[in-house]
Amino acid sequence: MSEPEKESGPGRKLLLHFLNEMSWPMLFPLGLVSFLFFYGVTNSLIKFTGREIASLGWPVGPVIGALSALLLMLVVTVLKLRHRD
Known part of the structure; x- marks a missing residue:
C-alpha cells in the first residue's frame, strides 16, 4: 500500500505552489496588507455591534491587526521553510 500524500487536495497544492514561488521580500507587503485587512475588519465589527471605538480602554483594532499579521x-514562513521530500 502506498502512503497518502501529505499535500492532498487541489486547493492546498495551489496554495503551497504560490507560497513556494513567492519571494522572501514579498513577505513584508503580505504582512502589511493582512494588517490593514484585520484592522479594518476589527473596527467594522466593533462599529457593527454598536459600540464606539473610542469608548474601549485600549486600541483593539491595531492590536488585533498586528497580532493577526x-x-x-x-x-x-513555516510553510516556506517546511521540509520537502
Missing part, C-alpha cells in the same frame, strides 16, 4: 507571516 504577525501570525499570518509566521505561518507563511
